[in-house]
Amino acid sequence: MSVVHLLRHGEVHNPAGILYGLRPGYHLSERGRRMAASVAGSFSSVDLVLSSPLERAVETASFVASRFGLAARTDVRLIEGASAFEGDVLRGLWWVRHWRRLHNPFRPSWGEPYLEQVSRMASCVEEARSSADVAVLVGHQLPIWVTRQWYSSRRLWHLAGERECELASVTTLTFSSDGSVSVSYRAGGSDQ
Numbered sequence: 747m748s749v750v751h752l753l754r755h756g757e758v759h760n761p762a763g764i765l766y767g768l769r770p771g772y773h774l775s776e777r778g779r780r781m782a783a784s785v786a787g788s789f790s791s792v793d794l795v796l797s798s799p800l801e802r803a804v805e806t807a808s809f810v811a812s813r814f815g816l817a818a819r820t821d822v823r824l825i826e827g828a829s830a831f832e833g834d835v836l837r838g839l840w841w842v843r844h845w846r847r848l849h850n851p852f853r854p855s856w857g858e859p860y861l862e863q864v865s866r867m868a869s870c871v872e873e874a875r876s877s878a879d880v881a882v883l884v885g886h887q888l889p890i891w892v893t894r895q896w897y898s899s900r901r902l903w904h905l906a907g908e909r910e911c912e913l914a915s916v917t918t919l920t921f922s923s924d925g926s927v928s929v930s931y932r933a934g935g936s937d938q
Contacts, residue, residue, distance in 0.1 A: 756775075757913050759774065782810075789880075792880050795881070797824060797885070894911070897919055
């Protein structure tokens with residue numbers, strides 16, 4: 747049996763409310779650091795820690811790695827999904843500017859296709875589970891959500907409000923020796 751935890755990063759310092767996406771320079775807030783420390787303390791055993799190369803994921807991973815005396819490594823396959831909305835402040839009539847991109851929710855037409863996100867995430871998951879008994883992969887909401895859907899044999903297209911993947915939450919993939927996988931979810935870490 748092997749276990750891969752998909753950990754969403756903690757809260758980001760973003761007072762302007764920008765959809766930062768793939769942009770560099772967005773770090774954990776003080777609350778985000780508390781969330782990362784809390785969720786790191788919830789793991790009983792970890793053999794491998796990988797993270798997206800974006801600062802917020804690297805910083806979250808450092809709390810887990812430090813707790814277990816490991817060196818966290820980055821893996822570009824865990825990066826946030828690309829989006830045409832990046833750089834926008836999502837309020838008011840923001841969608842008017844992108845109306846022509848909103849024609850296909852099944853792909854999605856405004857960013858990296860769901861299947862591409864699943865493909866890169868699943869290759870990272872499979873590699874991690876073959877090299878560690880317990881791995882923590884730190885990444886971002888949409889790639890984690892569609893990967894969870896994939897391993898749960900559910901449809902990938904969805905409304906953003908349907909995602910169950912809050913800050914510092916853990917989606918756990920447990921792989922049995924018979925080849926089956928079970929999926930569970932634990933809400934985000936406390937910020938205290």
